[in-house]
Amino acid sequence: MKFSRLVLPGVTMIAVTYGLARFSFGLLLPGINESLEMSEFVSGIISSLFYLAYCVTIILSTVITTKEGPRRMIILAGLSAFVGLLLMGITPNAWMLALGVLLAGGSTGLVSPPYGAAISLWIQEDKQGKANTWINSGTSLGIVLSGAGAIFLTPHWRLTYLIYAVLTLLILIWNFRAIPKVGTSSRLKFRKGDLTLRGVKGATPLIVASLTLGISTAAFWTFSRSFIEVAGDYSDWQLSGFWVIIGLFGVLGGFSGSLVEKGGLSLAYKIGSLAIASSPIILSFAPGSLLMSYLSAGIFGCSYIFLTGALLVWGIRVFITNASLGIGVPFLLLAVGQVIGSIFAGWFIGTWGYATSFIIYGLVGIVAALMGPKKN
Incomplete structure (x- = not known):
């Protein structure tokens, strides 16, 4: 096709x-x-x-x-x-x-x-x-x-x-x-995949990394807009613009496939996870600055899409006989991590404030960078 x-x-x-x-x-x-x-x-x-x-x-x-x-x-x-x-x-x-x-x-x-x-x-x-x-x-x-x-x-x-x-x-x-419908071409036959995780080499690192990354991104997805609204004097269109910047720069994350091909999956994962770890840290130091908050949003948007693309490729390589499972497992664990991260983020913010909490989540992202695939 x-x-x-x-x-x-x-x-x-x-x-x-x-x-x-x-x-x-x-x-x-x-x-x-x-x-x-x-x-x-x-x-x-x-x-x-x-x-x-x-x-x-x-x-x-x-x-x-x-x-x-x-x-x-x-x-x-x-x-x-x-x-x-x-x-x-x-x-x-x-x-x-x-x-x-x-x-x-x-x-x-x-x-x-x-x-x-x-x-x-x-x-x-x-x-x-x-x-x-x-x-x-x-x-x-x-x-x-x-x-x-x-x-x-x-x-x-x-x-x-x-x-x-x-x-x-x-x-x-x-x-x-x-x-197309499966089976409409004599050359294409859908092969049923194996749903088990047992004995799949490399599944555990993928699961742990996806869960940790989900936790690390939760504070930004859930509370970043509230953070800058509280910390700065922004108009409504500037607050919505913060969200638009996340999306616009996220389009650049589509190039992760090219980087995986040229530099390898391990390098792409490390670059993406370190970049996404930097975004809440940058925001924590200058939430009242339009330039710095938009810079943080741009880095987050680009690196999030970039990183989910890398996880997607990693998952498909781990579950090589079942592409749907290769996508389903890391994306599910990413969502579970975001649920866990959101719950704790609300508690941390209530206890220590936005800035300290966002630094903590940035550090979790750095830890996630150490959990990437060992091979390209």
Whole structure:
């Protein structure tokens, strides 16, 4: 299959599931809280449903993709995102909002493993690493779109979600037409993978590294915008611009596949993890400076997408006979680490303040750099 025929719809599907269905919620939450008269406690519980849904659906998607191939899960992910966004746009109360969040958040778990399987089926082997990392960078495109939506449409969060839903439906139709059915070609036969982790060489370092990286990134994802809002005198558009910078620079993370090919996986992982460790540390020293906060956001956005691309390649190399498991395992552990990291970040910030807490999470990122793959 032609590289762009699979990668382009893949990039856009990742953009709408991760960027619009998942990450846009935090930016629109103030308006949602005001309209639905939700307390911080209720909105916090609803926000946690994104992580819960992701952890459940990425396991489900990995199992089904392993048994049946990628097409069904990709289409289901788009459908889940569409319905979730639609419900969030028309919701009359917190209960329907929670259902929409579950469906929207679940779409991200459904979508990641099958694209790894699709690439292993239909993209030439020497281009698979590049294809995986570019599809993964679709998260950045979605973050940029959600940031732009927050800048221009924040007072109209319902309209924003309805626009996102229509865009998701169009991209779902594109993917429906672009992703072939397994078995439609006599040259392509889907080989069922092995779901076990037992005896897989290199699985334990991958699991520990993914979990540690998830913990190290949690404070930035959850509290960086609140940090600069408290520490500096920023306008609403500057606060939303901080988010846009994360997405714009995240696009550069798509080049991780090229660096893996040229410098090796071990070098790419170390560069990415050290870069992501530096971003909360930089922010902790100058949160009131627009230049330094945006620099921190740019480094974080680029290194996060870069690093998840490296984890993706690492996982596929470890689970060489099952690409969906190779993506599902590190991404699941990354999410679990973010749940753990978010819980402790709130406690640390309440005890020691933002600056000290962000330095701690930066140090955790440095520890993660020591856990990378030993071989290229």
